[in-house]
Each structure stands twice: as C-alpha cells, then as structure tokens.
Amino acid sequence: MKRIGVFICHCGINIKDTVDVERLTQELEDYPGVAYIENYMFMCSDPGQNTIKNAIREHKLDGIVVAACSPTLHESTFQTVLKESNLNEFQLEIANIREQCSWVHNDIEQGTHKARLIIKTAIEKLKLNESLYPVSAPVTKKALVIGGGISGIQAALDIADGGYQVVMVEKKPSIGGHMIQLSETFPTLDCSQCILTPKMVALSKHKNIKLYVNSELESIDGYVGNFNVKIKQKALYVDPAKCNLCDDCTEVCPVLVPNEQEEGLGWRKAIYIPFPQAIPATYTLDVENCLGLEPIACGKCREKCTAEAINYDAKETIIEEEIGAVIVATGFDLYPVENIPEYGYGKYPDVITSLQFERILSATGPTGGEIYRPSDGKVPKEIVFVQCSGSRDPEHHLSYCSKICCMYTLKHAKLYKHKIHNGQPYIFYIDIRAGGKRYEEFVQQAVSEEGIVYIRGKVAKIYKNGDKMIVMGMDTLSGKKIEVEADLVVLAMGIVPSEGSHDLVKTMKINTDDKGFLSEAHPKLRPVESLQAGFYLAGTSQGPRDIPDSVSQASGAASKALILLSSDKIYHSPIIAWVDEDLCSGCTICVGTCPYGARELNQVSKVVEVNEILCEGCGACISACPSGAAQQKNLTDNQIDNMIKIIASGK
Amino acid sequence: MKSGYFPGCTLKTNAKNFEDSAMQIMEILGQPLEEMANWICCGTVFSMTTDDLMLQLSSIRNLLRAENQGYDELVALCSMCYNTLKRAKEFILNDEENLRKVNDFMYKEESTFKGTTDVVHLLSILKDRITFDEIQKKVTKPLKDLKIGAYYGCLLLRPKELAIDDFEDPSIMEELVDTLGGDGIVFPYRLECCGAYQTIIEKDVTIKRTYEIINSAREAGCEALITSCPLCAFNLDQRQKETSEEFLEFSTMPVFYFTELMALAFGIKWNKDWTKLHYVNPEPFLKKKGLI
Numbered sequence: 001m002k003r004i005g006v007f008i009c010h011c012g013i014n015i016k017d018t019v020d021v022e023r024l025t026q027e028l029e030d031y032p033g034v035a036y037i038e039n040y041m042f043m044c045s046d047p048g049q050n051t052i053k054n055a056i057r058e059h060k061l062d063g064i065v066v067a068a069c070s071p072t073l074h075e076s077t078f079q080t081v082l083k084e085s086n087l088n089e090f091q092l093e094i095a096n097i098r099e100q101c102s103w104v105h106n107d108i109e110q111g112t113h114k115a116r117l118i119i120k121t122a123i124e125k126l127k128l129n130e131s132l133y134p135v136s137a138p139v140t141k142k143a144l145v146i147g148g149g150i151s152g153i154q155a156a157l158d159i160a161d162g163g164y165q166v167v168m169v170e171k172k173p174s175i176g177g178h179m180i181q182l183s184e185t186f187p188t189l190d191c192s193q194c195i196l197t198p199k200m201v202a203l204s205k206h207k208n209i210k211l212y213v214n215s216e217l218e219s220i221d222g223y224v225g226n227f228n229v230k231i232k233q234k235a236l237y238v239d240p241a242k243c244n245l246c247d248d249c250t251e252v253c254p255v256l257v258p259n260e261q262e263e264g265l266g267w268r269k270a271i272y273i274p275f276p277q278a279i280p281a282t283y284t285l286d287v288e289n290c291l292g293l294e295p296i297a298c299g300k301c302r303e304k305c306t307a308e309a310i311n312y313d314a315k316e317t318i319i320e321e322e323i324g325a326v327i328v329a330t331g332f333d334l335y336p337v338e339n340i341p342e343y344g345y346g347k348y349p350d351v352i353t354s355l356q357f358e359r360i361l362s363a364t365g366p367t368g369g370e371i372y373r374p375s376d377g378k379v380p381k382e383i384v385f386v387q388c389s390g391s392r393d394p395e396h397h398l399s400y401c402s403k404i405c406c407m408y409t410l411k412h413a414k415l416y417k418h419k420i421h422n423g424q425p426y427i428f429y430i431d432i433r434a435g436g437k438r439y440e441e442f443v444q445q446a447v448s449e450e451g452i453v454y455i456r457g458k459v460a461k462i463y464k465n466g467d468k469m470i471v472m473g474m475d476t477l478s479g480k481k482i483e484v485e486a487d488l489v490v491l492a493m494g495i496v497p498s499e500g501s502h503d504l505v506k507t508m509k510i511n512t513d514d515k516g517f518l519s520e521a522h523p524k525l526r527p528v529e530s531l532q533a534g535f536y537l538a539g540t541s542q543g544p545r546d547i548p549d550s551v552s553q554a555s556g557a558a559s560k561a562l563i564l565l566s567s568d569k570i571y572h573s574p575i576i577a578w579v580d581e582d583l584c585s586g587c588t589i590c591v592g593t594c595p596y597g598a599r600e601l602n603q604v605s606k607v608v609e610v611n612e613i614l615c616e617g618c619g620a621c622i623s624a625c626p627s628g629a630a631q632q633k634n635l636t637d638n639q640i641d642n643m644i645k646i647i648a649s650g651k
Numbered sequence: 652m653k654s655g656y657f658p659g660c661t662l663k664t665n666a667k668n669f670e671d672s673a674m675q676i677m678e679i680l681g682q683p684l685e686e687m688a689n690w691i692c693c694g695t696v697f698s699m700t701t702d703d704l705m706l707q708l709s710s711i712r713n714l715l716r717a718e719n720q721g722y723d724e725l726v727a728l729c730s731m732c733y734n735t736l737k738r739a740k741e742f743i744l745n746d747e748e749n750l751r752k753v754n755d756f757m758y759k760e761e762s763t764f765k766g767t768t769d770v771v772h773l774l775s776i777l778k779d780r781i782t783f784d785e786i787q788k789k790v791t792k793p794l795k796d797l798k799i800g801a802y803y804g805c806l807l808l809r810p811k812e813l814a815i816d817d818f819e820d821p822s823i824m825e826e827l828v829d830t831l832g833g834d835g836i837v838f839p840y841r842l843e844c845c846g847a848y849q850t851i852i853e854k855d856v857t858i859k860r861t862y863e864i865i866n867s868a869r870e871a872g873c874e875a876l877i878t879s880c881p882l883c884a885f886n887l888d889q890r891q892k893e894t895s896e897e898f899l900e901f902s903t904m905p906v907f908y909f910t911e912l913m914a915l916a917f918g919i920k921w922n923k924d925w926t927k928l929h930y931v932n933p934e935p936f937l938k939k940k941g942l943i
C-alpha cells in the first residue's frame with residue numbers, strides 16, 4: 001500500500017473561509033492509505049513546498065495529494081517538488097478545492113463536505129497511479145513546404161535561413177502563386193513582381209532549399225518529427241539544365257491554349273514558359289494539350305531545339321524524402337464565377353474577374369498595362385466594381401467576408417483613375433472593411449481626392465444594352481433601385497481554399513473547417529499550427545488574408561517549425577491511451593474517433609496500436625471502445641470506478 | 652403514377668384560356684389532365700407567418716384530399732397555386748408539431764395528412780417527363796419568326812428550393828419556345844417583379860413595372876410575351892390599358908399563356924373566346940405571323 005501524504009492549502013482566505021481545513025485534517029488522518037496530513041496557508045510558497053519535501057523524507061511518503069487550486073496553475077510546481085525529492089512526478093494528484101469548491105460555495109458546511117469528497121477521490125485515484133516517464137522520439141531536421149506562393153516562399157526562406165533543410169513542392173511550373181499575377185499592391189502601391197521576384201530568386205539559389213515544381217504530394221506516412229513523404233513530379237520533357245531559354249520551341253508549336261497566368265485573357269503555346277521571371281527558369285511541355293509526343297503527330301519543338309533539351313521519353317518520377325515538419329501553404333482560388341450566372345460572366349466579355357483586371361493593369365499583362373476592355377478594345381470611360389461578389393451571402397454563396405476585396409477593389413479604382421483621368425469608377429459595396437495598418441487612410445484619400453463613387457448596395461443583375469453593360473442594383477442609402485451604365489464591370493470575387501488544398505487534405509488527413517480552409521489548433525492561441533502534430537499552416541490556405549498577413553503567418557509557422565527542428569528529441573506527456581491487447585477485438589471503432597490520427601490497426605496482430613507521440617490523451621477512443629480495451633494511463637476504468645464510489649457514497 | 656390536375660380559381664374564370672389550351676395540348680401529348688375532385692382555394696400566397704397555421708389549412712386540405720383520392724402528384728398550371736401548395740406542404744411536413752396541429756384541426760377529414768402527394772408544375776412535366784423532343788414531334792405549325800420573351804416572375808423560381816429551373820438564370824420557357832419553332836428571347840427584366848398584389852392597393856407601382864418590363868422586352872427584340880401566372884398576366888396584359896394612358900409613347904405587346912402558343916403550334920384552331928380574355932388583342936399579331 002502506498003504511503004500517501006495529503007497537503008491542504010488555505011490559499012490565504014480563498015479556501016479557508018469556505019472549507020474548514022482544520023476539521024478535514026483531523027477527519028482524514030485515519031483515512032486508509034493516508035500516512036501523513038497537514039494544512040498550510042500557502043502550499044505553493046517556498047516554505048509550503050519545503051513542508052512537502054520534509055514530510056516525504058521524514059514519513060517515507062511515496063504519493064502526494066495537494067488539495068489546492070486548479071492543476072492548470074500549480075501542478076507543475078508540485079511535480080517539481082516530487083522530482084526534487086526523487087519521486088516520480090506522476091505520483092502527484094491535485095485535488096482542486098478552490099475553483100471547483102470554495103469559490104462556488106458560500107456555506108462552510110457545504111464547502112467542507114464537498115472538499116472532503118474531492119480529496120478522497122484524489123486519494124483513491126493516486127492509489128492506483130503508475131510511475132510514468134515522458135515519451136520521446138528523434139526529429140528529422142528537414143521541413144517540407146507545400147505550395148510556392150508568397151506564404152510558402154516566406155516560410156521556406158525563414159527555415160532555410162535558420163540553418164535547416166527545406167523541400168518545397170509546387171504544383172505549377174513556377175513558384176510565385178497569385179502574387180506574381182498582381183499589378184501593384186495596396187496600400188503602398190508597390191509593384192508586386194518587383195517585391196516578389198527577389199524572394200523567388202533567393203529561394204532558387206538557397207543552398208538549403210530543394211525545389212520540386214510540377215509536383216504534388218503523393219503520400220505521407222509517419223508522425224511528427226518523422227514523416228516519410230513521396231512526391232510525384234510530372235515528366236520533365238524539357239531538361240532545365242540544357243534549356244537555354246532561346247524560345248525557339250514556342251515559335252514552332254502549332255497549339256494555342258488559353259493562358260492560365262493571364263487568367264484566360266491571352267494565349268500560350270503547348271510548350272511555354274509561364275512568365276519571363278519564372279522560377280525555375282525553364283520551359284514546360286504541357287502534354288495534355290500537345291498534339292502528341294511523337295514525330296508523326298508533331299515533334300516540331302524537339303526538331304527545332306538546338307540545345308537538345310527536349311526529351312519526349314521523359315517519365316513521371318517519384319521522389320522520397322524524410323521530413324520532420326510540414327508547412328502547408330496551398331493558397332486560395334477565386335470563388336467560381338459561374339455560380340453567379342446573373343452577373344453574366346462568360347456571356348459578356350466585358351464582365352471580368354478581379355484577377356483578370358489585375359492582369360489588365362499589369363505592365364507584363366496582355367495589354368501591357370493599358371486599360372482596354374476585352375470585347376472591342378475600347379478604353380472604358382465608365383467602370384463598375386462589384387464588391388462581395390459571392391461573399392457574405394449565406395443563402396446562396398459564401399457566408400463569410402473574403403477580407404481582401406474591399407481593399408483590392410479600391411486599389412483597382414485608384415489605378416484605373418491614375419491611367420484614365422476622365423474616367424468614372426463606381427463601386428457597389430456592403431461596407432468598407434479597411435482594418436489594416438494605413439488602410440483607412442488609403443480609403444479616405446481615394447474617396448476625397450480620386451472622385452470614386454461608392455454606391456452602398458448589392459448588385460442584382462448585369463445585362464447588356466447596346467455596347468454598354470447595365471449594372472442593376474440597390475442603393476440602400478436612398479432605398480432606390482439603381483441602374484448604372486458601364487463599359488466594363490469587374491467582379492471582386494470571394495476567396496475559397498484552392499483546389500490543390502482540397503486534394504492535399506485528403507492525402508494528409510489534416511482537419512479543415514466547414515468552409516474547407518485548414519483548421520488551426522486554437523483560433524486565438526495556436527493560429528499557425530494544425531491540430532495534427534508536426535503540421536503548420538501558412539497564408540490563405542487557412543483563411544482569406546492579404547500579403548502582409550500571409551507573410552506574418554508564414555514566418556510564424558516557420559518559427560514553430562524551427563522550434564521542432566532545433567530539438568534533438570521531442571517529448572510528450574505519457575498520460576496517453578494504451579490498448580489491452582487481450583480485450584481488443586480489432587473492430588477499429590476507436591480509429592475513426594481519434595482526432596489526431598494516433599490509432600492504427602496492426603495488420604498482423606489485428607489489434608489497434610497507439611502512436612505514443614501523436615496521442616494527446618483526449619480520451620475519445622476510450623469512451624468509444626465497446627470492449628473496454630482502450631484505456632488511458634493513470635485514468636483506468638478501475639480508478640474512475642473507485643472515484644465514483646466515493647462521490648456516490650456521499651461521505 | 653397517378654397524376655391529378657389542380658385548377659385553382661382563376662383557371663376556371665379569368666384564365667379559362669390557360670386551362671382550355673393546356674387541356675388540349677396535354678390531350679395531344681397523350682397525358683390528358685384529370686381534375687381532382689373537391690378542390691378548394693389553393694391558399695393564395697404562401698403565408699410567412701409561422702405561428703398561425705390557419706393560413707396553411709386551405710393548401711393542406713387540398714393536398715390531403717388529393718392523397719385520399721390516390722394521386723401521387725398534383726399538377727398545377729398557375730404559378731401561384733404551384734408555389735403556395737408546395738411551400739405549405741414543406742412547411743407543415745418539416746415540423747412534427749405543425750403536422751400534429753393541422754391534423755388535429757382537420758379531424759373531420761377522412762384521414763390524416765401524410766404528405767405523399769407531390770406538387771409539380773406543368774412546365775416541369777413537359778420538360779422532364781414528356782421531354783421537348785417529344786413535344787417537337789407534335790408541332791405541325793412551327794412558330795416561325797415569332798420572337799417571344801418568356802416572363803418568369805418569381806413564383807416558379809423562388810425560394811430556390813422549389814425552383815423549376817436555375818433560379819437566377821432559367822431557360823426552360825425559352826427552350827420551349829425554341830422547341831415550338833419560335834425564337835425564345837432572353838430579356839433583362841424577365842425575372843423582375845410584376846408588381847403582384849400591389850395591383851390592387853398601389854396600382855401605380857404595377858403600371859410602372861409593366862412599362863419597364865414590356866419596354867425591356869421590346870428593346871431586346873421581343874414581339875410578344877409568354878407567362879404561366881394569371882397574376883403576372885393580369886399585370887402585364889390588363890394593366891397595359893392604364894400604362895398606355897399614363898405613358899403616351901407606350902405601345903402595347905400581346906401576352907400569352909405558354910399553352911396558348913403550344914396549342915397553335917400543335918395546329919389547334921385559335922378560340923375566339925380566348926381573345927376576349929386578353930386585353931391586348933393578340934389576333935393581329937397572330938394573323939401577321941400566319942398562325943390564324
């Protein structure tokens with residue numbers, strides 16, 4: 001039988017006023033298992049801690065109950081006391097008689113009675129506590145970054161600068177993400193490419209970064225600190241080492257494909273470089289649109305390529321990597337504009353999306369930065385911007401605010417005015433959300449100086465009349481229906497998680513919210529970590545945000561990853577689940593309940609096993625297990641039974 | 652599948668032309684309409700009041716009677732009947748408490764309401780069951796050179812749960828016109844409100860709507876409109892009288908029920924009595940197009 005010491009704290013008057021600590025000390029002296037009992041004004045103070053240490057020594061105690069405040073406050077203090085006295089820290093139980101007792105009662109009789117029950121349950125639990133030791137595992141000192149937009153680029157550079165290896169996987173032929181498509185960026189109106197390309201070049205030249213483009217994650221196994229990943233890279237028909245960027249191949253290629261980089265406003269060939277500053281700087285052969293990789297079908301590009309960089313026999317490759325931490329930065333897409341047929345996108349060439357307008361504004365875009373409308377190349381004299389297109393409409397579209405469109409729309413209107421001085425921009429809006437640093441000033445300056453007309457209300461429909469687009473909506477300030485004639489209409493589309501991130505979460509089994517954005521472990525206190533250990537979230541994959549916020553979050557995720565990578569071992573509380581192999585039937589009900597993916601059926605023994613590093617000890621599996629095989633260390637059914645017996649006896 | 656026809660009040664009076672023509676085309680399409688017995692008012696306008704179930708009783712009683720008469724579905728021609736019956740059904744069925752209350756109240760009926768009879772609009776039957784391909788086979792007098800705008804209004808499309816087509820961008824009626832050999836024209840105001848019952852209390856509102864809707868149709872190239880709603884037809888057709896008085900430059904446009912044009916395309920002779928139910932006389936237009 002354990003020799004248990006019980007230490008009841010007064011907490012000044014916090015406990016003592018509602019719990020008769022003297023009476024309890026006398027009553028519990030003879031309780032089975034109690035070898036020593038004492039009360040003191042402040043158990044957590046140094047003299048209080050010394051009282052415990054001395055008692056352990058003098059009375060040969062091997063289990064301690066401290067009846068005091070919540071374990072979230074001082075459990076670790078008292079665990080240290082045990083460790084310093086050469087006792088295992090899991091032989092400590094805290095009986096919370098403050099938050100759960102004295103603070104919620106007025107009557108000293110009631111308070112004393114409840115404290116008695118709480119202390120007795122702690123004693124009963126402690127009697128069956130095992131000595132436990134933290135779980136540990138080694139760490140592979142390499143990070144995987146998925147997605148090469150600004151978020152992924154920033155995270156990769158931070159980790160690589162911190163001295164650790166990074167593997168970056170990007171689905172497209174070049175890194176850069178959406179930011180490389182933007183013209184100028186709010187609120188400072190600096191050129192997007194000018195601030196992004198130095199980072200892209202730095203990434204490609206960094207000795208600690210390995211970049212795989214045209215690649216996707218094929219599979220991921222293992223657990224935090226110890227992942228095995230397989231990366232699938234599409235066949236590299238153009239050898240980047242040999243390609244000298246002469247552009248001869250595109251001249252001979254007979255196939256025209258709508259250019260994704262230009263949001264369909266221009267064309268590219270089946271063999272192409274996505275944009276001049278692409279990283280890696282090389283050409284990509286798009287097999288889906290190529291006439292056929294054989295001389296009979298076409299073969300013009302290979303014939304023309306004097307550098308002999310084109311190889312039609314190239315094959316898809318699978319690359320294996322060992323990884324410690326994963327950063328997910330898979331970005332966003334625009335809400336599908338086809339979902340709002342009443343806006344006429346697709347039917348009328350002069351209704352375009354915000355990203356298309358970015359391309360029109362961009363010096364590297366299809367119009368060289370001059371503003372012409374797509375249908376007839378006319379300079380639009382009146383232009384209407386429709387904010388919240390697809391956002392903030394829980395009944396039909398997205399329920400949430402996409403956060404960035406108020407700001408980029410205003411930027412669009414300003415840039416338009418800077419180029420077409422006598423033009424008139426109108427903006428339909430619900431409210432203006434300009435919460436960032438210097439954002440409100442950006443708005444105010446535009447409203448007072450740039451002659452932009454804001455109309456508060458939603459747009460119902462857009463249709464064509466002659467060569468004008470008619471934007472029909474509501475002016476909710478005057479309560480009138482309004483129709484504005486425009487030469488060009490720009491839809492400020494909402495933001496949704498990228499298609500690539502939908503595919504990826506299936507492979508990785510990490511949590512997403514009800515909108516499909518990646519879920520953070522805690523909305524306030526752990527915003528850059530996933531609930532799944534070893535996964536960190538950066539940028540718009542976690543929710544709509546602009547560049548400054550994406551970069552901050554990416555650096556946050558990188559620093560969390562660096563904490564992991566810089567540890568030699570990872571440690572973990574041993575209060576976790578275990579499986580009684582004799583009782584487990586292998587039904588795997590528990591496997592699905594575990595939110596951390598810590599349980600797996602051993603295919604040979606047909607019983608479930610717990611990954612000790614992944615298990616957070618939440619207990620979900622234990623309540624789900626129909627045969628009582630799933631148990632939690634130091635919280636076994638026996639222990640809980642004994643505790644319930646005390647409470648039920650009422651004594 | 653036993654299908655019953657629910658007429659509602661207007662189809663027997665001001666919209667007799669709608670009923671007659673529908674009966675005749677369905678006869679030709681081999682699926683004659685069979686009128687349910689003992690029907691009463693559809694409920695006219697679904698009530699959004701959630702705590703007064705009295706307002707749903709009329710609709711539910713019709714559905715209960717249809718159930719008892721063994722109908723699997725009830726076909727409505729009038730958009731209002733369709734909308735009211737269908738919404739009342741969903742509203743009552745989706746709440747056990749509501750269901751219990753209305754059944755308690757209707758204790759004198761033969762049995763309790765279970766909601767086994769579907770409510771469908773004739774247009775859905777034409778498109779989904781009979782199909783436009785089959786309809787095309789019955790066309791003997793194509794609506795050649797007829798530029799027809801389809802006016803949907805709201806009741807066929809909203810709320811979106813009961814929409815018979817894409818609720819923001821429908822095409823079912825334009826497709827029907829094309830099937831009949833005509834030219835179905837999409838015009839901007841085809842889903843805009845016709846003014847509905849404002850026509851009684853605020854007539855001016857409706858007149859303005861009529862003016863805008865007809866003008867929008869004309870600008871888009873329409874020569875006539877079709878609709879499936881007697882209330883829309885009243886506002887868009889009968890109110891052209893006041894619209895012409897109010898706006899001197901306004902010129903009128905004939906408004907048909909879609910079934911009237913189907914009847915013509917199927918070679919059925921135009922009925923002079925139908926003309927009487929129109930305010931804008933459609934005969935000159937039909938003569939010009941060689942249809943009568």
Ligand SMILES: Cc1cc2nc3c(=O)[nH]c(=O)nc-3n(C[C@H](O)[C@H](O)[C@H](O)COP(=O)(O)OP(=O)(O)OC[C@H]3O[C@@H](n4cnc5c(N)ncnc54)[C@H](O)[C@@H]3O)c2cc1C
Pocket residue numbers: 146147148149150151152169170171172175176177178179182184185186187215216217329330331332333354355358404408411498499500501503504538539540541545546547548550
């Ligand atoms: C019209 C418009 C204008 C804007 N203007 C501004 C502005 O002026 N100022 C500002 O601060 N912000 C602006 N923004 C916001 C800015 O674009 C974003 O904040 C930023 O681009 C987010 O970067 P990201 O890296 O999170 O995502 P992304 O740029 O979307 O990058 C994600 C990357 O991940 C890749 N990827 C996706 N799935 C996978 C996968 N499964 N495997 C591998 N790779 C994958 C994608 O190919 C892409 O390269 C604007 C946005 C829009 C739409």
Ligand code: SF4
Pocket residue numbers: 249252253254255269270271285286289290291292293298299300301302
């Ligand atoms: S082989 Fe394919 S990529 Fe090369 S030129 Fe022909 S179509 Fe273009």
Ligand code: SF4
Pocket residue numbers: 387388389391392400401402403404405406407430431432433492494
């Ligand atoms: S940021 Fe502005 S435009 Fe975008 S959804 Fe929110 S309120 Fe609408």
Ligand code: SF4
Pocket residue numbers: 576577593594595596597598599610614615616617618619620621622
């Ligand atoms: S205790 Fe929670 S985290 Fe651990 S295996 Fe069970 S369900 Fe998973």
